[in-house]
Amino acid sequence: MEAEQNSDKSTFPLLRVKNLQTQFFTDDGVVTAVDGVSFDVAQKEVLGLVGESGCGKSVTSLSMLRLVSSPGKITGGEIFWKGRDILKLPESEMRKIRGNDIAMIFQEPMTSLDPLYTIGNQIGEALALHQKLHGKAARAKAIEALDAVGIADAAKRIDSYPHQLSGGQRQRVMIAIALSCNPDLLIADEPTTALDVTIQAKILDLLKQLRKERSMAMLLITHNMGLVAEICDRVAVMHQGKIVEMADVFSLFKNPQHPYTRDLLRSMPTLQSIPKQKLATVTWEPTDEQQEQSQLVETSPGHLVSQWVLG
Amino acid sequence: METPPPETPNPREARQEKRAERQLLTGRAAREIKAPPPSLSPAKLTWRELKKNKLAIAGAVTLILLYTIALFGQFIAPYNPTEQSPGGHQVSFHPPMKLRWRTADGALHLRPFVYGTVSRWSEDRQLTYLPDPNQLYQIQFFVQGPKYKFLGVIPSRLHLFGVDKGYVYLLGTDEQSRGYFSRLIYGAQISLTVGLIAIFISFSLGMLVGGISGYFGGRTDNLIMRFCEILMSVPDFYLLLALAAAMPVDINPALVYLLIISILSLVGWAGMARVVRGMVLSVREREYVEAAHALGVGDFTIIIRHILPSTFTYAIVAATMSVPGYILGEAGLSFLGVGIREPMASWGNMLSAAQDLNTFSTHPWVLAPAVMIFITTLAYNFLGDGLRDALDPKTRN
Numbered sequence: 001m002e003a004e005q006n007s008d009k010s011t012f013p014l015l016r017v018k019n020l021q022t023q024f025f026t027d028d029g030v031v032t033a034v035d036g037v038s039f040d041v042a043q044k045e046v047l048g049l050v051g052e053s054g055c056g057k058s059v060t061s062l063s064m065l066r067l068v069s070s071p072g073k074i075t076g077g078e079i080f081w082k083g084r085d086i087l088k089l090p091e092s093e094m095r096k097i098r099g100n101d102i103a104m105i106f107q108e109p110m111t112s113l114d115p116l117y118t119i120g121n122q123i124g125e126a127l128a129l130h131q132k133l134h135g136k137a138a139r140a141k142a143i144e145a146l147d148a149v150g151i152a153d154a155a156k157r158i159d160s161y162p163h164q165l166s167g168g169q170r171q172r173v174m175i176a177i178a179l180s181c182n183p184d185l186l187i188a189d190e191p192t193t194a195l196d197v198t199i200q201a202k203i204l205d206l207l208k209q210l211r212k213e214r215s216m217a218m219l220l221i222t223h224n225m226g227l228v229a230e231i232c233d234r235v236a237v238m239h240q241g242k243i244v245e246m247a248d249v250f251s252l253f254k255n256p257q258h259p260y261t262r263d264l265l266r267s268m269p270t271l272q273s274i275p276k277q278k279l280a281t282v283t284w285e286p287t288d289e290q291q292e293q294s295q296l297v298e299t300s301p302g303h304l305v306s307q308w309v310l311g
Numbered sequence: 312m313e314t315p316p317p318e319t320p321n322p323r324e325a326r327q328e329k330r331a332e333r334q335l336l337t338g339r340a341a342r343e344i345k346a347p348p349p350s351l352s353p354a355k356l357t358w359r360e361l362k363k364n365k366l367a368i369a370g371a372v373t374l375i376l377l378y379t380i381a382l383f384g385q386f387i388a389p390y391n392p393t394e395q396s397p398g399g400h401q402v403s404f405h406p407p408m409k410l411r412w413r414t415a416d417g418a419l420h421l422r423p424f425v426y427g428t429v430s431r432w433s434e435d436r437q438l439t440y441l442p443d444p445n446q447l448y449q450i451q452f453f454v455q456g457p458k459y460k461f462l463g464v465i466p467s468r469l470h471l472f473g474v475d476k477g478y479v480y481l482l483g484t485d486e487q488s489r490g491y492f493s494r495l496i497y498g499a500q501i502s503l504t505v506g507l508i509a510i511f512i513s514f515s516l517g518m519l520v521g522g523i524s525g526y527f528g529g530r531t532d533n534l535i536m537r538f539c540e541i542l543m544s545v546p547d548f549y550l551l552l553a554l555a556a557a558m559p560v561d562i563n564p565a566l567v568y569l570l571i572i573s574i575l576s577l578v579g580w581a582g583m584a585r586v587v588r589g590m591v592l593s594v595r596e597r598e599y600v601e602a603a604h605a606l607g608v609g610d611f612t613i614i615i616r617h618i619l620p621s622t623f624t625y626a627i628v629a630a631t632m633s634v635p636g637y638i639l640g641e642a643g644l645s646f647l648g649v650g651i652r653e654p655m656a657s658w659g660n661m662l663s664a665a666q667d668l669n670t671f672s673t674h675p676w677v678l679a680p681a682v683m684i685f686i687t688t689l690a691y692n693f694l695g696d697g698l699r700d701a702l703d704p705k706t707r708n
Contacts (some may be wrong), residue, residue, distance in 0.1 A: 067604055070528065098607035106598055106605075114599040117622050125616075126606050176605070 007224050008212040012083040013065070014217050015041040015102075015185060021076035022056075023064050033072070035057040035241035038296075041185065046211060046218040047229040048249070050264070051238035052282065057221045060238070061187045064219070065098050080186075103178035104309035107190035113162040119146070119173045120158035125143040130181045150206055168199035175206065182214070189221045204230055227266050229253060234302075237261045240286065243269075243296065247303040257305045259284040331526035367697020370690040377687060381499040385459040388493035389473040393455070393654040396488040398478060402430070404674045405440050405478075415444040424449045425475045437673055448477035466662065483676040485664055491679055498656040498680060503687065505572055506637035510630050513576035517583025518626060522566075522614045525591025535643040536588065539581035550578050551640060555649035564655045571650055575637050581631065590622045624702045631695035637689035640683055658684050 031058045041047050049057045056280065062068050064079060066086065078085050081101065086094060086305040098104075106112045113122060123142040127133040131140055139158070146154035149172040162170060171191065178186055188281060192200040207233050220232060228235050228263060236246040237260065245258040256262045263282040286294070294306040326370040361367055380387060390397050427446025433439045456470040482491035524535040537587065543551075554574045558567070594600065595618055603613050638658075644650030645659025646666075653660060658680035665671040665678055 067601065085331060095607040098605055100607060104602075106602055108598050111440055111598040112602045114603070114617050116617075125608065129607055150619075174602070177602075228534040 005102070009036050011079055013040040013042045014045075014082060015219075016080040017060075017064070017077070018080070019077035020060065020074070020079065022059050022068055023073060024224060025071045025073065032241055032243065035281060036077070037238070038077075039236050039243065039246060041217050042148055044211075044217055046220060046231055046233045048220045048232035048235040050111055050225065050228055050235060052223060052264075053083055055238045056241040057223075057238055058189055059139075061104070061189050061219060061221050064187060065102055066094055067098075068158065075246060078083060080197065096130070099126055100141050100181045101182070101183055102185045102187060103181065103183035104189065105171070105174045105191050106193050107123045109167055109174050110194065112174055113170055117170070118159050119165070119176075123158075123171075126177055126180050128253040131213045133166050139206045142176075145167050145180045146173070148179065148210075149173070149176040150202075151176070151303050166199075168202060171195060171199075171203055175203075175210070179214070179216075180209065183216065184217065185189055185217045187221070190204070190223070190226065191220075192224070207231060225265060242294065243304075244294075244305070244306040245304065246296070250305055251300070255303075257299060257303070317634075341614075344669055349466065356703045357698075361697055364697040364700065367701070370693030370697065373686065373690040374570070374694060377499060377683075377690070380496060380501060381503050385502050386461060386467075386469065388473045388490075388496040389470050390490045390493040390681060391457040391459075392489060392494040392497040392656045393484050394489065397457070397490075397645040400478045400488065402428070402440065402478065402480070402484055403438065403483040403490050405480050405488070406674070407483040407676050408440070408480050410450070410481065416478070418585075420449070422449045422451075424512045425474070425479050426478075426603055446475040446477060448479060451475060482679050483674070485677065490662075490675055491676060494656040494661055495679055495683060496656070497572070498658045498661055499654070501568060501659040502510055502638055505568070505575065505641040506634040509572045509575035509579065509637045509640075510634050511615070512572065513579035513628050514575065514583050514626055516581035518619055518622065519614075520580065521584035521587030522591050522619050522622075525588035526610065526614050526618060528592075528596050534590070538583065539584050542578070545584075547578055548640070548643060551575070552643060552649060554578075554584065554649070555644050557561040558649070564652070567651060567655075571641055571644065575640050578640075579633065579637065586625065586629070587619075587622050590625065591618055594618050628699040628702060630700055631691055635691045638684065638691075639685060642670050 015026045017040070018033055018038050020037045021032065022032040024033055027273065028236060029083075035056070037056075037060055039047065039304060049060060051057050053112055063074050066074065068074060074087060079087055081097060086097060113119065117125075120142050121137060124133075127138045127141055131141075135162075143154045143158055146158060151157050151169060151172055157165075157169075162173075165173065171194075173235060175191075188207070192203050196266055204227060207218075210216070211231065218231075220227070232249050234246065234248050235252045236243045237252075237258065238244070239260050245256065245261045247254065252261065253265065255266055260282065263280070263284050266280040267282055296304040296306060299305050337616055342461075361371075401549055405428065407606070408428075410423050410425060411420075412420055412423055425448050426442035426444055427448055428440035429443045430438055430440050450472050451474060452472050454473040454475070455468045456473050458466065458468050460467075461467045475494060480492065481488045482495060484490055485494070506527070518538075520535060524532045554577070555571070555599075590616075598616055600613060603617050609618075641650055642659030642662065643659065645652075645657045646663050648660070648663065651657035651660050661677075662681040662684075671677050
């Protein structure tokens, strides 16, 4: 038994997603938002999930926590969390994983905090739920968590309401809440998108620092290639619900093989961009055959590319 | 067709304008930095707005007064409301007595007093009472009177006022020589609390059911809402009447009181549930609800902690506005004889004495409970209106 569990742990990465399919059943028909996505996240690894708006990144991340709400539904595949298929877990077990094992931070720090409670209260909610910490112990821990994400004067700030904080501070608080229970995986869904550029840089620094300090894996959902280059170990590029290319960050930037990835990288403005010249746009569109028949193939060790293009 | 030439702004003028604008802007910004607006808590902000509304304040003061009187009712009322002809004075349908400071011959008294009355049959065979200057009853304060329990706990005989001999009926008496003033106050204890407790129960129920319905959606929602609609499609008052009529006749008054409350709440929650459900539908899509989900917070906790509080503002206003309906509901039931029963007093069953046209044309003071209901209803409506405006950020300056 013991041996079996050990072998389980050694063969399974922290998170393994296999052929995940999430569909939305609308009145106008079925929309497949995530279409057979597979990837692994190893311990302490930072995986970036990039792609344009509406490509299914966010739905993928919500699927990890089984938070896709009606009319959406996970219709196929498996998600193994430390070897357990969480799609088969009862809701009560799933709740223990949310926040405790896998935490999530959202795109909109302005609206992700409940305006009716102080931030201390909201960190305390997570602590009470998963660590059974109440009262003074919870407060001390909450101050510690706020300190860790760089909120100045945390002991005072803990009694602030969300509306008294700036966007950057709120995102820090969101991160503090997410990290308060020491999760093994942090899903960050566009953590910097809603912030202005200087604050983006600071939040980015914070995420980098936190990943150094804690043994925590991260799934970073973004459309910002710059962010990917800064902190990710590996990148998966998504397009129309499918992963079209996945590789470690260096080979992806150096040697993008899928035309969509190439378009994506080319469309990024750089310092070398010629003033007043239009930025390159993504032009690649899959044909129906490509959309249906493509398959990920390993072109070099660790570098997976959607097959049809090469064939 | 002559078109006016397009206004080409003089570049120098434009520049000056821009500078002025900038100065204005920076000036304003500077002033703002100097004196930042004090950030008030929502409660304080609401209070500040409410204070401006004179009618609402009048309503609130009236209600506080009424409830205080009801709370200390046993102490304030000089007589036992159910005792017929207290002190052996048989004075059926005695008119209200005038509180006097001056005797008929002009002597000033330091203590208010009332004149006793002599009864006589009028030509149209009505018993009438005429003040008799020879019977002068001085009002005594803090006198011993009928026994009661203060706030339902401390046994006492102390009353706010009374007379040593004779009788004092400030609002007259009813057919059984029971003082209207005392009965009105005891009636207030029932009529005022029925509405408040019933609204509390029905709104808690309505919010909870509405919350569950809106949050879970789908089949649960459908089932609950259709049930609410069935309940709402039955005319309120007939449902109340049917339920009250089904109540056993010979049960103790306290139980009747509780039953009336539960009947009222049973009828009232559906409307609240529907509105709350609608609000929950929008609140549950907020990101902080999703964030709470992602933290592993349970459904029920999310409803109670993160969703329903957003509907409180509405609920407070709606509740304040609906209390009169419940008070009227109780009054209606009692008026028809299926609510609070004699000899207990409630404003509704006191009013049933006014059913008889003959009675209320010759003894207009039997309408006193109607005046009280009117005042209370109006006070609640004024307060509700004021609260709605005060809680609505759009009406704030």
